[in-house]
Amino acid sequence: MKLYIAEKPSLARAIIEALPKPHYKADGCVYVGHSDKAKCDVVSWCIGHILEQAEPDAYDVNLKKWALDRLPILPDQFDGGWKLIPKKQTRKQFTILKKLIKQASGIIHCGDPDREGQLLVDEVIHYVGIKASVKHTLKRCLISDLNKPAVMSALANLKANSEFMPLSVSALARSRADWLYGMNMTRCCTLQGQKSGFNGVLSIGRVQTPILGLVVRRDIEIENFEPKAYFEVDAHIQIQAKHFIQARWQPSEACEPYQDEEGRVINHALAENVVKRIEGQPALLNKLELKPKKQAPPLPYNLSALQIEAAKQFGFSAKVVLDVCQSLYEQHKLITYPRSDNRYLPKGHFNQAKSVISAISGLEELAGFCQNAKPSLKSKAWNDAKVSAHHAIIPTEKNPSASKLSHVETKIYQLIAKHYLAQFYDVWQFQDTRADFTIAGGLFITKERLTLEKGWKLVFEKEHVLTPAHSALKVLKQGECYLCEKGELLSKMTQAPKHFTDASLLSAMTGIARFVKDPNIKSILKETDGLGTEATRAGIIELLFKRQFLERHGKLIKATQAGKSFILALPETITEPDMTAHWENKLTEISEQTCRYEDFMAPLKEVIHTYINELITTPLKQISNVKQTPSFKKKRPRGQTRQRSSQKA
Numbered sequence: 111m112k113l114y115i116a117e118k119p120s121l122a123r124a125i126i127e128a129l130p131k132p133h134y135k136a137d138g139c140v141y142v143g144h145s146d147k148a149k150c151d152v153v154s155w156c157i158g159h160i161l162e163q164a165e166p167d168a169y170d171v172n173l174k175k176w177a178l179d180r181l182p183i184l185p186d187q188f189d190g191g192w193k194l195i196p197k198k199q200t201r202k203q204f205t206i207l208k209k210l211i212k213q214a215s216g217i218i219h220c221g222d223p224d225r226e227g228q229l230l231v232d233e234v235i236h237y238v239g240i241k242a243s244v245k246h247t248l249k250r251c252l253i254s255d256l257n258k259p260a261v262m263s264a265l266a267n268l269k270a271n272s273e274f275m276p277l278s279v280s281a282l283a284r285s286r287a288d289w290l291y292g293m294n295m296t297r298c299c300t301l302q303g304q305k306s307g308f309n310g311v312l313s314i315g316r317v318q319t320p321i322l323g324l325v326v327r328r329d330i331e332i333e334n335f336e337p338k339a340y341f342e343v344d345a346h347i348q349i350q351a352k353h354f355i356q357a358r359w360q361p362s363e364a365c366e367p368y369q370d371e372e373g374r375v376i377n378h379a380l381a382e383n384v385v386k387r388i389e390g391q392p393a394l395l396n397k398l399e400l401k402p403k404k405q406a407p408p409l410p411y412n413l414s415a416l417q418i419e420a421a422k423q424f425g426f427s428a429k430v431v432l433d434v435c436q437s438l439y440e441q442h443k444l445i446t447y448p449r450s451d452n453r454y455l456p457k458g459h460f461n462q463a464k465s466v467i468s469a470i471s472g473l474e475e476l477a478g479f480c481q482n483a484k485p486s487l488k489s490k491a492w493n494d495a496k497v498s499a500h501h502a503i504i505p506t507e508k509n510p511s512a513s514k515l516s517h518v519e520t521k522i523y524q525l526i527a528k529h530y531l532a533q534f535y536d537v538w539q540f541q542d543t544r545a546d547f548t549i550a551g552g553l554f555i556t557k558e559r560l561t562l563e564k565g566w567k568l569v570f571e572k573e574h575v576l577t578p579a580h581s582a583l584k585v586l587k588q589g590e591c592y593l594c595e596k597g598e599l600l601s602k603m604t605q606a607p608k609h610f611t612d613a614s615l616l617s618a619m620t621g622i623a624r625f626v627k628d629p630n631i632k633s634i635l636k637e638t639d640g641l642g643t644e645a646t647r648a649g650i651i652e653l654l655f656k657r658q659f660l661e662r663h664g665k666l667i668k669a670t671q672a673g674k675s676f677i678l679a680l681p682e683t684i685t686e687p688d689m690t691a692h693w694e695n696k697l698t699e700i701s702e703q704t705c706r707y708e709d710f711m712a713p714l715k716e717v718i719h720t721y722i723n724e725l726i727t728t729p730l731k732q733i734s735n736v737k738q739t740p741s742f743k744k745k746r747p748r749g750q751t752r753q754r755s756s757q758k759a
Contacts, residue, residue: 111214112215112218114151114153115220115234115235117156126142128262132144134147137206156200156221157200159197161196163193169193176300176301178298183293204234208238211235215244217244217249219232219249219271223253224449225278229277232275249268250274251264251265254450254500277701279701282707283711287316287710288315290718291315292315294722296312299314299725302725302730305730306729306730306733312730313657315650317646318653321619325660326669326677327677335607337606338603340370341375341377341380341599342358342600343381343597344597344600345547345596345597346597347594348594357554385599387552388550388552389597391593393548393592394549395546395586395589395590397544398546401541402541402562403539403542407532407533407537408529409453409454409490409502409529410454410455410526410530411503411526412450412644413432413451414620416503416525417432417612417613417648420525425612426518427612427648428647431522432645434522436448442513442515443508444510444515445504445523445526446502446506448503450500451500452496452501454491456497459501465507467531468507469509470510472509472511472512473510473520473523473527476527479528480531483535484534487534487536491533505523505526510523537563539562540559540560541559543581545557545583561576562577609666611665615651619641619642626691631691631695640691641687658673679731681728683721697710
């Protein structure tokens with residue numbers, strides 16, 4: 111008997127539909143493929159993580175009581191090492207799976223195509239235990255599109271599960287590291303908080319705490335910001351009788367004593383003097399640069415890029431976008447696997463372009479764009495070398511007109527579809543023009559970008575493009591002398607940074623290198639940075655709202671008094687992203703087999719020791735003034751450990 115193990119029931123249903131009939135429903139599974147039930151194969155499923163990390167008292171009953179002198183808790187120092195236990199709410203399904211795994215002569219792993227999906231099924235198989243012959247033949251099925259043809263294709267192209275073990279080890283390292291850090295640091299902080307008069311649980315997470323730190327530091331920066339005046343000068347240059355352009359003054363090195371650290375002129379008298387000097391003076395065009403350029407279409411979305419764009423355009427939260435994507439994927443089967451961190455597509459998928467474009471045209475608003483698409487064009491998005499376990503989020507071959515989509519689902523689908531359609535449009539061709547004028551010895555510059563061929567810009571019809579017909583600089587000739595009719599003094603004030611929004615906070619999480627202090631880590635993270643994963647970011651942000659550490663003010667995200675006080679009470683290194691950004695990089699290296707599990711876990715234990723010693727000797731004074739108590743239970747402080755079927759890390 112072959113056993114197919116899906117990550118969740120929705121995926122199992124798609125697999126069952128693609129397998130031969132007859133189908134016989136049973137408790138927690140479906141038998142397929144033969145009239146004789148004894149000769150059937152079986153499809154069963156997990157319900158997210160059906161195993162979870164054991165509580166500390168599973169290792170030592172004395173650890174049920176929280177005490178500083180028992181920290182840190184390190185499961186691998188106990189007999190038997192790390193322990194998993196079946197979740198109570200899914201114990202029945204686990205029992206069914208356990209029996210089927212023991213009976214199976216072959217197993218096909220059908221977890222989601224990412225590191226968490228790999229571990230989720232692997233850990234069940236490992237926990238139950240299988241024969242060596244079954245382990246040797248264990249297969250992996252990668253399904254990113256739940257429509258029947260795509261599932262059938264995936265089932266026909268099984269791979270050895272052993273090829274994906276590095277992904278599983280990476281996810282295991284993440285899970286155990288989160289437990290170690292969250293469990294030990296939460297107990298330590300909570301106990302220290304009690305000494306300062308705070309009676310709630312102070313939950314620490316290696317991702318959630320630095321995110322809260324980002325928001326708190328931004329809020330404080332805004333509170334303490336003092337606006338300062340600075341000045342700019344524009345020259346109004348007469349090109350023809352009734353045709354004027356404006357060029358911006360570029361201060362010379364001699365002006366540096368009168369500029370701030372950003373190069374802005376802060377001396378009013380200097381700027382005013384420039385205005386007087388240039389009035390009525392010749393404006394010599396000593397340099398005219400015309401640079402034709404081309405730009406390929408933007409890549410299809412990964413989840414974070416989609417969440418950021420949806421937040422900018424529609425004000426949707428990260429969680430709303432993730433939930434809608436899951437609905438479009440599982441219920442409507444209109445998009446491919448949504449929890450992807452990849453923005454490229456496999457070349458083999460290019461053969462489906464015509465049918466995907468045809469399906470998209472079922473949505474009236476996109477029909478015109480589909481008609482003008484060129485399915486033979488192959489953009490840079492089609493790159494096997496940059497596709498790993500999963501690819502970019504794109505529409506499937508299913509016609510969306512047949513689905514009853516909500517207003518929000520339609521908007522998200524259109525975003526995904528437009529970025530896919532853009533791959534089948536010509537490049538955007540444009541010309542950058544720069545004109546350098548010398549007026550009274552000073553340099554003044556004006557710039558302009560002209561669209562020559564709209565190409566993929568046509569898909570994004572709200573995009574404003576300047577064409578040669580609208581050019582203000584088309585009559586200029588290098589070496590000609592024009593007239594500066596007047597100068598204009600522009601008085602401006604420096605602006606405080608803006609409070610985070612859903613879009614900017616997600617952008618900060620995906621581009622965390624900007625906020626990392628350690629130059630070595632910053633350098634490493636420029637290509638692979640990120641706080642959290644595509645699948646966990648939305649949940650982490652929502653968790654901070656549930657715990658009343660963050661609150662919304664319209665579209666703005668601010669820290670509550672509890673959140674602010676908590677961050678200010680902690681040692682600074684715990685609240686900064688350096689460590690967890692470094693973790694994410696190491697976890698990626700484990701999945702790529704350039705770093706070993708032990709080389710990641712050993713230094714982590716030392717870090718936890720150091721933090722606990724620092725916290726024990728440093729009272730959390732700030733937290734004593736907090737009146738708002740986070741609304742979560744002391745019983746499970748490790749909510750930061752991601753579980754797909756419930757809490758997020």
